[in-house]
Structures are given as structure tokens and as C-alpha cells.
Amino acid sequence: MAAAGVNNADLMQRRGQYPVPARAPRPLGLECSGTITALGTDVTAWSVGDRVCALLDGGGYADEVAVPATQVMPIPAGLSDIEAAAVPEVAATVYSNLAMVARLTAGQTVLIHGAGGGIGTFAIQWASAIGARVITTAGSATKTRAGLEMGADVAIDYRCEDFVAATQAATEGRGVDAILDVVGADYLARNVECLAPDGHLVIIGGDTASAPLDLGLLMSKRASVTATMLRARPAQQKAEIIAGVTRDVLPLFDSGAVRVVVDTIVPIAQAARAHELMESGRTVGKVILDNRHRTVTRAVRDSGAGTSVE
Incomplete structure (x- = not known):
């Protein structure tokens, strides 16, 4: 290793x-x-x-x-x-959720939360590489700037802006085709607001507490929600x-x-x-x-009953 x-x-x-x-x-x-x-x-x-x-x-x-x-x-x-x-972890997580579950394709728009994280930095690049339009969120100017550098078309600082309003503005009110969420319960209702018709929200982490879900809004959009865990x-x-x-x-x-x-x-x-x-x-x-430069130290001592290696 x-x-x-x-x-x-x-x-x-x-x-x-x-x-x-x-x-x-x-x-x-x-x-x-x-x-x-x-x-x-x-x-x-x-x-x-x-x-x-x-x-x-x-x-x-x-x-x-x-x-x-x-x-x-x-x-x-x-x-x-x-x-x-x-x-491995980021590529498998992003591919399984955006490509295999949400079926994101070229020409669609995706909202990726957490621009500065390992998942976010990879997801932005991958989605951009396949020809999707990328909107991302982060909690600082440094991280929103990083998101743009990774290929995002729009980067929203959620500490300064309402990401729902900003997403709707960026999509002329249509919403996004897919969302990759690492926040969980606190974003559930707002994420559903951001979905376009037939959109798909994929939750891969964050707070797992109970949260209200507006089924009427979800059904009116013909949208869907999936929660996944790669390790399991x-x-x-x-x-x-x-x-x-x-x-x-x-x-x-x-x-x-x-x-x-x-x-x-x-x-x-x-x-x-x-x-x-x-x-x-x-x-x-x-x-x-x-782990490339590890040093394995073997200390040999006389235990009285023989030699032991620690």
C-alpha cells in the first residue's frame, strides 16, 4: 500500500x-x-x-x-x-450516482453541492467533461472560485446567497436535471425546489435526521429522490x-x-x-x-526466555 x-x-x-x-x-x-x-x-x-x-x-x-x-x-x-x-472512492461515488442512478447526460444541468470537497472537485470536472452544465455551491469565496476553475458554469456561495433562488435564476426558472447532495436533511426540501421536471436528487451523505418531504411538489415535477451509500x-x-x-x-x-x-x-x-x-x-x-517512505523498526530484546521481536 x-x-x-x-x-x-x-x-x-x-x-x-x-x-x-x-x-x-x-x-x-x-x-x-x-x-x-x-x-x-x-x-x-x-x-x-x-x-x-x-x-x-x-x-x-x-x-x-x-x-x-x-x-x-x-x-x-x-x-x-x-x-x-x-x-477510487470519488470516481465510484460520482459515477454510480450521477451516471448510473441520475442518468446525467450531455446538455443537462446538474447542481453539485460542496465544490471544495473531494467529491465536489471530481464531480464538477466529470460532469463538465461529459458535456453537462454545472451549478455548484460552497461556503467561501475560495471554494466557489475553485469550483469555477474545475469547470462549473455557476458557483454559489451559500453563506451569501439563497442557493434555490440562484439556481432558479441560473436556469431561467426551469431547475436542474440532477442534484448530487452531501448535506442531507437540512437541504432536502430546498433541493426538491431546485429540481426540474423529471429531475433526480441523489443524496450521498450529510445529516440523516428526519426531514419533511413535499410529496405534492415531488409528484407535480415527476421527480425522484435516491439515497445511497457506496460502502454498503x-x-x-x-x-x-x-x-x-x-x-x-x-x-x-x-x-x-x-x-x-x-x-x-x-x-x-x-x-x-x-x-x-x-x-x-x-x-x-x-x-x-x-505510506511510500515508511520505516519499519524492529527492536530486538532479550526476554529471558528467548528472543522476541516487537
């Missing part, structure tokens, strides 16, 4: 606010990059020594990980191990998502249409500092744990 991405799910799990699926490794870490050191007996698509990145069920903050072969992807040409570690998906669904990302998303890195946005690189031994950075709300893009 060369590097691991830090995700909001890691922070939530550390606080006891994120349910770990049955049979998933309990240690933190949902994505990594590195080099294959061994293969299962039925694995034929990969070889020992291949540089890869992977979507994990858990356990990424480690020196080695075991992962289903169907959740492994080649590292796009030109990406470092650090950059590759930032790809069955293995077959994850395999289908990773196959789609490998086919449709990774080539965008090769062409330069999408780039990796890394805010900070932290030695893996300082994972606590990485979490503090994420919780500060000041980062733009991903925080990555670097």
Missing part, C-alpha cells in the same frame, strides 16, 4: 457515526493505491507487480490490504501513487461500478479532461492530523496518507 485517501466516511466512523457493514474490515480506509504482491488462485486479470488503485471495503490505513479483484483498477498513465489514491453495496454492484469507472472515467485522466485535486499529503503515521485538516473545513480536494 503506497497511499490511502481520507474520506468523510472515515471521520464519521471514527466518531461512531458510520455503520460498518457486516464482514467489512473495521479499520479505517476506503481507497488506496499500491503494487500487487499476491493473487488469489482464480485471479487472471492482474499480475504481481502491477501498479493499481482500489476501492476498499475498509482497512486502507495499513501497509497491506486484501481486496476483491473486481474492485481494483489500473492507475491511469501519468498519475503518481499519491494522485491515484485520490481516485453488495460486491456485485461494486464490481459493476468499478467496471464502469474503468471503462468510462479513467480515460478522462489520460486525456486531461479530469485531473486529481490533492490539498495535502500527510505521512500515514500522522493520520490524526489528516482528520484534523478535513474537519477544519479549509481543504480543497483530497487529503492523502503517504
Whole structure:
């Protein structure tokens, strides 16, 4: 394992606010990059020594990980191990929700909340790359500026503007075809207001408290709402998502249409500092744990009954 991405799910799990699926490794870490050191007996698509990145069920903050072969992807040409570690979770999340669930296509308009986050910075680029019009929100001028630099057509500072009114103005009152939401309960009603006829709201995180839903408005728009969690998906669904990302998303890195946005690189031994950075709300893009230069120290001592290694 060369590097691991830090995700909001890691922070939530550390606080006891994120349910770990049955049979998933309990240690933190949902994505990594590195080099294959061994293969299962039925694995034929990969070889020992291949540089890869992977979507994990858990356990990424480690020196080695075991992962289903169907959740492994080649590292796009030109990406470092650090950059590759930032790809699996965001690419799988955005692709599965905007491409596979919301069916976003060229010419449609999407509202992406959280322009400065790892998901947001990738989602903006991906949606722009496929020809969609992108509206995004963020909580500072720095992050709205970053959203525009990533390819957003409109960036709304929600601390200064009502994002519903701004979205309606930007779409001449029609609304958006898809919304990718990381806020949850507090935005539910306002997100539905932003939807265009036949629009689709996908909620992937945030506050899970009870919230009112205007079914009349939803029905009048023929709109729909989906809430998803990537980690809890069955293995077959994850395999289908990773196959789609490998086919449709990774080539965008090769062409330069999408780039990796890394805010900070932290030695893996300082994972606590990485979490503090994420919780500060000041980062733009991903925080990555670097495991490339680890030093393994073996202290040998005489235990009296023999030699032990710590």
C-alpha cells in the first residue's frame, strides 16, 4: 500500500457515526493505491507487480490490504501513487450516482453541492467533461472560485446567497436535471425546489435526521429522490461500478479532461492530523496518507526466555 485517501466516511466512523457493514474490515480506509504482491488462485486479470488503485471495503490505513479483484483498477498513465489514491472512492461515488442512478447526460444541468470537497472537485470536472452544465455551491469565496476553475458554469456561495433562488435564476426558472447532495436533511426540501421536471436528487451523505418531504411538489415535477451509500453495496454492484469507472472515467485522466485535486499529503503515521485538516473545513480536494517512505523498526530484546521481536 503506497497511499490511502481520507474520506468523510472515515471521520464519521471514527466518531461512531458510520455503520460498518457486516464482514467489512473495521479499520479505517476506503481507497488506496499500491503494487500487487499476491493473487488469489482464480485471479487472471492482474499480475504481481502491477501498479493499481482500489476501492476498499475498509482497512486502507495499513501497509497491506486484501481486496476483491473486481474492485481494483489500473492507475491511469501519468498519475503518481499519491494522485491515484485520490481516485477510487470519488470516481465510484460520482459515477454510480450521477451516471448510473441520475442518468446525467450531455446538455443537462446538474447542481453539485460542496465544490471544495473531494467529491465536489471530481464531480464538477466529470460532469463538465461529459458535456453537462454545472451549478455548484460552497461556503467561501475560495471554494466557489475553485469550483469555477474545475469547470462549473455557476458557483454559489451559500453563506451569501439563497442557493434555490440562484439556481432558479441560473436556469431561467426551469431547475436542474440532477442534484448530487452531501448535506442531507437540512437541504432536502430546498433541493426538491431546485429540481426540474423529471429531475433526480441523489443524496450521498450529510445529516440523516428526519426531514419533511413535499410529496405534492415531488409528484407535480415527476421527480425522484435516491439515497445511497457506496460502502454498503453488495460486491456485485461494486464490481459493476468499478467496471464502469474503468471503462468510462479513467480515460478522462489520460486525456486531461479530469485531473486529481490533492490539498495535502500527510505521512500515514500522522493520520490524526489528516482528520484534523478535513474537519477544519479549509481543504480543497483530497487529503492523502503517504505510506511510500515508511520505516519499519524492529527492536530486538532479550526476554529471558528467548528472543522476541516487537
